[in-house]
Amino acid sequence: MTAHTPGPWSDPVTGVCPVAETLRLLGGKHGPTLLHCLTGGEMHFLELSRALGGISRKVLTEQLRVFEAEGLISRTPKQDARRRVAYALTPRGQALGAIIVQLYDWSTARV
Amino acid sequence: MTAHTPGPWSDPVTGVCPVAETLRLLGGKHGPTLLHCLTGGEMHFLELSRALGGISRKVLTEQLRVFEAEGLISRTPKQDARRRVAYALTPRGQALGAIIVQLYDWSTARV
DNA sequence: CTGTATCCAGACGGATACTG
DNA sequence: CAGTATCCGTCTGGATACAG
Numbered sequence: 001m002t003a004h005t006p007g008p009w010s011d012p013v014t015g016v017c018p019v020a021e022t023l024r025l026l027g028g029k030h031g032p033t034l035l036h037c038l039t040g041g042e043m044h045f046l047e048l049s050r051a052l053g054g055i056s057r058k059v060l061t062e063q064l065r066v067f068e069a070e071g072l073i074s075r076t077p078k079q080d081a082r083r084r085v086a087y088a089l090t091p092r093g094q095a096l097g098a099i100i101v102q103l104y105d106w107s108t109a110r111v
Numbered sequence: 112m113t114a115h116t117p118g119p120w121s122d123p124v125t126g127v128c129p130v131a132e133t134l135r136l137l138g139g140k141h142g143p144t145l146l147h148c149l150t151g152g153e154m155h156f157l158e159l160s161r162a163l164g165g166i167s168r169k170v171l172t173e174q175l176r177v178f179e180a181e182g183l184i185s186r187t188p189k190q191d192a193r194r195r196v197a198y199a200l201t202p203r204g205q206a207l208g209a210i211i212v213q214l215y216d217w218s219t220a221r222v
Numbered sequence: 223c224t225g226t227a228t229c230c231a232g233a234c235g236g237a238t239a240c241t242g
Numbered sequence: 243c244a245g246t247a248t249c250c251g252t253c254t255g256g257a258t259a260c261a262g
Contacts, residue, residue: 017144017147018215018219019143019215020141020142020143022143022217022218023134023137023142024140028234028235029131029234030235032128032130032131032134033130044243044244045243045244046243049244055235056235056237057245057246058235058237058245058246059235059236061244061245061246062235081243082243082244084243084244085243085245095217096217099213099214099217100130102210103134104130104133106133106206106207106210107129107132107136109206139254139255140255141255155223156223156224156225157224168224169226169255169257170255171225172225188224193223193224194223194224194262195223196223196224196225
C-alpha cells in the first residue's frame with residue numbers, strides 16, 4: 001500500500017476521473033508539446049507552428065483556444081507592423097508546465 | 112525566462128517530442144485513471160473494470176497490454192479457483208504514478 | 223473470471239485554399 | 243502574420259457476442 005489515500009478515482013455520480021480529465025485537458029497530439037514549448041517563455045504563432053513541426057495551423061489555433069479557455073495561456077496581440085500575436089503561460093499554466101517537466105525527466109530517466 | 116533550459120522540444124530528426132510521447136504512453140481515455148487506480152495497490156481485472164466505470168473489457172485489456180509492454184505494470188495470474196489475475200505497478204510505474212498524483216492535486220488546487 | 227473477435231460511429235488531425 | 247473554412251482519411255473506443 002502506498003502512502004497517499006486511494007480515494008474514488010472517478011466521481012460516483014458523474015463517473016469522471018479528475019486525472020483523466022486533466023490529461024485530456026492537456027490536449028491531443030500536440031497539446032503537451034505546445035505547453036512544454038511555452039515553458040521557455042512567450043512565443044508567436046508562427047514560432048510555435050515551426051517549433052511543433054508538422055502541426056497544421058487549424059489544429060494549432062484550436063489547441064491555443066482551448067488552452068486559453070482553460071486559463072492555461074494568455075493571448076496578447078502585438079501592435080507592430082507584422083501584427084504578431086504572443087502566447088505565454090499563465091501562472092496556472094506554469095504550474096502545470098512544472099509537472100510536465102517532471103514527465104520529461106521521467107521519460108529520460110527510465111526509472 | 113524560466114529556470115530550466117528550454118531545449119528542443121521535438122527531436123530535429125524524428126520530430127518526436129519526449130513529453131508528448133510520454134503522455135501518449137499514458138494511454139487514451141482510461142489510461143491515466145487505470146494507472147491512478149493501481150497506485151492504491153494491486154487489483155484484479157474485474158475490480159479494475161468496475162473501478163473504471165464504463166470501460167469495455169476490450170479496451171481495458173488493450174490498455175493493460177500496453178502498460179505491461181512498457182514495463183509500467185506487472186501481470187500475475189493467481190492460482191485460485193476463480194482464475195483471477197492481479198495487476199500491480201512496477202517501480203517504474205510507481206514513479207510515473209507519483210507524477211500522476213501531482214496532476215490530481217493540480218486539478219483540485221486550481222492554482 | 224479473463225479475455226478475444228467483429229463491427230461500427232464519432233472524434234481527431236492533416237491537407238489545402240482562402241481572408242483580414 | 244494570424245487565422246478561418248472545408249474536406250476527408252485514420253485512429254479510438256464502445257457494443258456485442260463468443261471462448262478458455
